[in-house]
Amino acid sequence: MLYQIFIDPFAQMVDMPDFLIQVVWEGFVAGILYALIALGFVLIFKASGVFNFAQGIMVVFAGLTLVGLHEAGVPAFLALILAIGVMALLAVAVERFVMRPLVNQPEIILLMSTIGMTYFLIGFGEFVFGGEPKQMITEELGLPTGSTAFEIGEQGLVILQHIDIAAAVIAIIMVASLALFFNKTRIGRALRAVADDHQAAQSVGISLNQIWAIVWFAAGIVALATGIMWGARSDVSFALEIVALKALPVLILGGFTSIPGAIVGGLIIGIGEKIGEIYWGPLVGGGIESWLAYMIALVFLLFRPQGLFGERIIERV
């Protein structure tokens, strides 16, 4: 038993390096997607202190809008622009009807309101676009399909999907531009001021309403990108909602307010989860992917509650 836990998995890794690399790559790509979802959370949390539970459903909703519009006969790129427009509308609506009346409410109330929004968006999305999974319009958007195989060792083979590489590149570009936006622009600084203290920011002339609309719109764009990437790998469906809950351990690892933290946390969770599932999962019957991420986060919490890059030390009890 001990041999199976502590030695056998590592022996397997050394025996088949190509398989290990494939597993790590799969984990890496899953991690990128977790990171993108977490990025949306971080954006909103940074700018308004709201933990946006609805980010997962926003991803689904954005993807569905894009595909749904295309199915209705709109050309792919026009559909993309329209989907961005829909996300902007959603951002304004959320600001106007949810965030503005709830200003200065306790954290838990804001969290609950986003759970309510989640249910509303699920119902609305299914009502408008139907509940069935939809095929993402990958080729029409000019995203690469196909795959490349690398030979490693004698007969080892690692297969990389082009769409995964594209996902990684887009994630990197997005993070870089968001980091620039937050640190170098006037709006970015205003966002951080709002995050620190709503009332103080308001008293120096920052318009909360405007900032919130902007930040929800930014989160909507991130959601759309995530939706496209996720949809290209599998279908666009409401099953993604459960996957979005994985962003929670990612955030714990990375810290709630750190954009690089979201990326690093996502990668750790993604890769750790896949390796655990492939090498240790069979010992207990498989399928441990569903809870391993939370357990990793749980153990991590005991040692470093503020996360890898978190700035604020959370209140100790």
Added chain:
Amino acid sequence: MFYREAGQFKTTYAADQQVFPILQDRIGVAVILFIAIAVVPFVANDFFMSAIAIPFLILALATIGLNVLTGYAGQLSLGTGGFMGVGAYACYKLATIFPDVPIVAHILLSGVFAAAAGVVFGLPSLRIKGLYLAVTTLAAQFFFEWCFIRIPWLYNNNASGAIEVPGLKVFGVIVTGPAAGSIPRYYMVLAIVILLTVLVKNLLRGRIGRQWMMIRDMDIAAELMGVRPLYAKLSAFAVSSYLCGVAGAMFVFFYLGAAEPSAFSITLSFQVLFMAILGGLGSLVGCFFGAAFIWILPILLRAGPPMIGIPIAAETATHVTSMIIGALIVAFLILEPHGLARLWQIGKEKLRVWPFPYA
């Protein structure tokens, strides 16, 4: 006018400390109990009993469980479904291992297993709180769901992977399984829910309940005043999970009859959470309001439009229900963050001064 405590003097400590100090409340509770015990089973049809009354009572108990933790002790939990599942599977194992012991004992005992699980996953709450705690309860939720699927011993190696409830008897009447009539099941559920609600009500009034509320309102001050967070938080987790476990066991034994692991998914956790929020966090009567609202509203939405002549597809009804519930939650948080229980309280205050609104 109708609801006035003026003139009701308490002359003993016992009278001052009773659960319902106002006469009108006592009459109201007696009337509700009378209706629940003696009127509903003889008036209502089988559909109402099986599909509305029984699950409503069970979910109200689960909501009380969550409310103890989230509303009274201030610890956010998203793992209610998992703890309910623990209770259900524990009860199933107990009932199949000891078939001769009365089923009531099994159901009350199965909560103990859920309580133990709750304490284990509540341990991190000593160091963390808020959203961070939500992760540990989510871990419990997904871990237990995985256990229910992957550990064949839990469901006695059934080929279907589901648990099927055997027909068990209490005083010679079959009360569980598909053969049981709705009235015996209703009485079993009602008895257990009343018993546990009274127990929780008294627990909340006493030292333990006050400690929970102190921890919720300001944990550091509570600690300075001599509340030990370790005991207060873990006892809240234990009591909460116990109630959820009992509710889960009843959910399978008296309502579903057979359950797959998906019955205890995160959807159930959220459903119970909504009941607690809409009913009012930190209110026992709110749990019943919330459970009634969230459970009955979808049924009405499905049954209502066809009744008044508007044909509506089942799917559309589900989607619209989801939208309405989501919108209602947001609206409630904005308009009345204390939930239906607060509306009830406002109503009582209005009745107190009626017909003079400014008296």
